[in-house]
Amino acid sequence: MRFILLDKVTELVVAQRITTVKALSLAEEYLADHFATFPVLPGVLMIEALVQSAGILVHVTNDFRQSIIVLQEARNVKYKSFVKPGNILRMELTARSIDEQSSSFLAAGFVDDRPVVEGRFQLRHFNLADENEKWAQTDEKIRQEMRYRARLLGA
Amino acid sequence: MAMTRDQINEKVKETLMDALGVDDDEVTDDATLMGDLGAESIDFLDIVFRLEKAFGIKIPREELFPAENLLNDSAYVDHGKLTGAGLERLKSQMPHVDFTEFEKDPDLNKMPDLFRVNSIVTYIENKVNAA
Numbered sequence: 001m002r003f004i005l006l007d008k009v010t011e012l013v014v015a016q017r018i019t020t021v022k023a024l025s026l027a028e029e030y031l032a033d034h035f036a037t038f039p040v041l042p043g044v045l046m047i048e049a050l051v052q053s054a055g056i057l058v059h060v061t062n063d064f065r066q067s068i069i070v071l072q073e074a075r076n077v078k079y080k081s082f083v084k085p086g087n088i089l090r091m092e093l094t095a096r097s098i099d100e101q102s103s104s105f106l107a108a109g110f111v112d113d114r115p116v117v118e119g120r121f122q123l124r125h126f127n128l129a130d131e132n133e134k135w136a137q138t139d140e141k142i143r144q145e146m147r148y149r150a151r152l153l154g155a
Numbered sequence: 156m157a158m159t160r161d162q163i164n165e166k167v168k169e170t171l172m173d174a175l176g177v178d179d180d181e182v183t184d185d186a187t188l189m190g191d192l193g194a195e196s197i198d199f200l201d202i203v204f205r206l207e208k209a210f211g212i213k214i215p216r217e218e219l220f221p222a223e224n225l226l227n228d229s230a231y232v233d234h235g236k237l238t239g240a241g242l243e244r245l246k247s248q249m250p251h252v253d254f255t256e257f258e259k260d261p262d263l264n265k266m267p268d269l270f271r272v273n274s275i276v277t278y279i280e281n282k283v284n285a286a
Contacts, residue, residue, distance in 0.1 A: 035223065035226030036227040036228070036229070037227065037228065037229050038235070042197070043189075043195025043196065043197070044197055075176065076193070077193035078190060078192075079193060079194075079195055081264065082264060
């Protein structure tokens, strides 16, 4: 399955802030077992959705100079309530810093006014070519895919 | 091997700090695993494993965190609440937890509040001192 855990960017202020939304659908595979009688978005996937959202802001701010953006650390994560099929998870992230190789975010997720999740993330960004020059073409392909995705999401 | 509740409390706290990456002052007796300490499904497996190692006991996962089995069985859940059968089963699997409040309205959204640090300590106390 495609693993894009956000559907739209609703607000973006370069280097500062991004708001995105993700609608939860019963069509998502992992809900079949989580749980059969009570489908809810797994907590780790809330984190993934938030990190992907932060990644879009990093890409736009750094003009896609780094192809790979990964989560380095998640701290003070709290799960306050569930996201259910039919809910729209609204994710609000504030960048505390965005540098070339790393960034730091405060993140929170809501369904309407109801807080769902919050946490602080440290992200790391790099190019595969940093390790080995022969990966430069792969970096470029990834960069193109990320540019395409950001456009698709309305960033 | 008999342990005092304080000794068990200390060890449980350390285990949760390691498993969940939280600080000492966050792991209060009353703290909920999900709401206060940020634990979620994937963490429960890790917590059970670490507690087994820390206390040298076997912990069947459905004894400490029975919710997941219940939630996959439609006999126990109806319209977002536990059925009578579901509530009875949960109570029998978690004798270390106080269900008075939850029973009044066994809403699945409120189930996470049942899982607090002090209920883990009580569970371990029962297990360790029963032997």
